[in-house]
Amino acid sequence: MIKQIVSKNNKVELGMLEKSSFNTLLDTRYKNSKKIVIVDENTQEKCWPYLLTTFESLKEAEVIVLPSGEENKVLEVCFQVWEALSNYQIQRSDLIINLGGGVVTDMGGFIASVFKRGLDFINIPTTLLAMVDASVGGKTGVNLGSFKNQLGVFSLPELTVCDPTFLKTLENKEILAGKAEMIKHGLITSKSYVASLETAETDIPHLDLIAEAVQIKAAIVDRDFQEKGERKTLNFGHTIGHGIEGFLMTQEVAVTHGECVAWGMLVESYLSNEIAGLSEKELDKIETLIRKIYPELPIQKSDFDTLIKLMRHDKKNKGKHINFTLLNAIGSSTIDYNVDEDKIMEVLTKVFEA
Amino acid sequence: MIKQIVSKNNKVELGMLEKSSFNTLLDTRYKNSKKIVIVDENTQEKCWPYLLTTFESLKEAEVIVLPSGEENKVLEVCFQVWEALSNYQIQRSDLIINLGGGVVTDMGGFIASVFKRGLDFINIPTTLLAMVDASVGGKTGVNLGSFKNQLGVFSLPELTVCDPTFLKTLENKEILAGKAEMIKHGLITSKSYVASLETAETDIPHLDLIAEAVQIKAAIVDRDFQEKGERKTLNFGHTIGHGIEGFLMTQEVAVTHGECVAWGMLVESYLSNEIAGLSEKELDKIETLIRKIYPELPIQKSDFDTLIKLMRHDKKNKGKHINFTLLNAIGSSTIDYNVDEDKIMEVLTKVFEA
Secondary structure, three states: OOEEOOOOOOOEEEOOHHHOHHHHHHHOOOOOOOEEEEEEHHHHHHOHHHHHHHOHHHOOOEEEEEOOOHHHOEHHHHHHHHHHHHHOOOOOOOEEEEEEOHHHHHHHHHHHHHEOOOOEEEEEEOOHHHHHHHOOOOEEEEEEOOEEEEEEEEOOOOEEEEOHHHHHHOOHHHHHHHHHHHHHHHHHHOHHHHHHHOOOOOOOOOHHHHHHHHHHHHHHHHHOOOOOOHHHHHHOOHHHHHHHHHHHHHOOOOOOHHHHHHHHHHHHHHHHHHHHOOOHHHHHHHHHHHHHHOOOOOOOHHHHHHHHHHHHOOOOOOOOOEEEEEEEEOOEEEEEEEEOHHHHHHHHHHHHOO | OOEEOOOOOOOEEEOOHHHOHHHHHHHOOOOOOOEEEEEEHHHHHHOHHHHHHHOHHHOOOEEEEEOOOHHHOEHHHHHHHHHHHHHOOOOOOOEEEEEEOHHHHHHHHHHHHHEOOOOEEEEEEOOHHHHHHHOOOOEOOEEEOOEEEEEOOEOOOOEEEEOHHHHHHOOHHHHHHHHHHHHHHHHHHOHHHHHHHOOOOOOOOOHHHHHHHHHHHHHHHHHOOOOOOHHHHHHOOHHHHHHHHHHHHHOOOOOOHHHHHHHHHHHHHHHHHHHHOOOHHHHHHHHHHHHHHOOOOOOOHHHHHHHHHHHHOOOOOOOOOEEEEEEEEOOEEEEEEEEOHHHHHHHHHHHHOO
16 A cells, blocks of 8 residues: 655655555656666665565666765765766666665755756655655755755655665664654644654654654645745754754764754753743653653763854854744744854753753 | 846846846845855956945955866865855855856856755856856756766856946957857847847947847746756757867867857758758858858867767767757757767768868
8 A cells, every 4th residue: 555645846655665656657757767776885785675676677777875874975975976977878867766864865866956957866765764854855965064964955856755664674773763853743743743652662653653744744845845934843953953963973973863853852942941932841741752762962061162163054044143943832833033052052051961 | 228138037137237136136135145256267357346346235245266267167166165155154045146257157056056955146247158148047067077067956046137348358259159159049049130140250249139149048948947848949059069168178178168169050050951951051151150250170080989979978868869959940940859970970070071
């Protein structure tokens, strides 16, 4: 059974790849196109063999292997891929298939969108995080130094297929990372959805819960594709989270994007409590959830200045204050709170020096 | 007096910069934005002082100087600019102003469109070529090795202003380069426009003629922004032209884009005569015009294989043949002629071994 997400901008299907439109597209629209499959070292080993043995038309595909990990989500790697595409004489009518986690779908989407001013691409996210977040919404890009996703374009895949089979290849840590974005989708829009996530934290979520997360995101993106307003609610937890992630990358601490966002959400929930009307009781509930699920991060008071410096670079800022989406309650959020640095210092202390 | 081009996608004005909407935009929409002016070594010297002394609000602008020339239209240079933008803490609400020829507007547009997934930019083309071609239509990009514009995106400037004052700073060679694209606009759509260009070839064309060229291009782009059909007519002369340009770049021969397109148009007119119904008489007319205006290029029979190899990489190709837009008559063109290599060899011989 294939679940289809109803959305204006995002064509997303959930279920077995063989039963999805992916199969049909390969045999029709892209019948005569060359196919390039972009994987990383993990998905080359764990996911690509399934595609290769299942889809006859991928036998001739060229496979490009990206080095794994966020630290390789950089322009230099894109450049090498573009040279390879050029050597393969890839043309505008050919197809790129991104098979991997958020790094592969973000970077692969960017590679496709910029080569010859835009090739079609299909995303097959293999991590929970990529399914519920990275591969929906058309954001593509790479990092610049420690600044996350500073280079990129808005560009939509022709199709995204979330096949839950791939989730079985993941470690617990990666399930938790994805769950952080699911919790976020709930915190900003739906109290009942958060409640449904509070149980069995390391289990693979039921496909219905994944579909609901995708639907929440797709609906927001449909209403505000270019991120002029409402889409910024999806940044809840990310202003602090990106700061943390950039900082820990420079420290060479292995940490997932989801963990950083989880702690970012907690810090921003404290801000929400002080500025945006989030009740003590709901703050407690969020704090309990985050601290129960996510391991503590090696962040100390002496790191706060660096964190704030990194946040200044966030794409959502305008002028001198730092811009946040905050919670008014669980399930309800408001964009564009401008917060000064002292206040941020204060809540960082509450979370990391508690 | 400001001439306004009527167009759905392209907001283009011709006339004095001080009287154009540029002035108003700086004082209103971009009042609180940081301004980044991208120039090259030439326009920094010859054009930037005029802007700096004319517009109060540019006193605080950051100026980024690109190395001049097509050989610097590469990703490495973009990367350095992106790092500079990051250091200046440029935010999504800031403004990039591209002041220069086609290399500056193509590359500056690409830099702006990819940084933080897209900053607003304004093009102020300073060469005739950039006015009539590069800065209208939303194509941005850089070269990859000897392959022209292989990396890029479709992205429209907020405004383009063509101020004829800048044309006085140009050498004859550059006027001729721009005129090649004007001739092309005429050849594909308007016999009378070609006739109006046949006189006084090295003079700066009258502003009305420049405006007409912009109008022709803007109208085509409006009807087919993503280049699925009619827009490919604008590629007349460019399949061969890009091959020539890429080849001469590797030979370190100094040649303008316009000269390569001019000779490309002549070769493709021979093809048009053989395949697409262009009469002998009109072919003669085109040959006379091109040979009168444009100096001969150092291309020999032994280079033809390399040229064809370069053409294979052209973005417009699909499958095994090489794709051309050809003329049915002066003022009338048809896209998507697929031509085999032997035929191309034959017409290359007619033009370069005559």
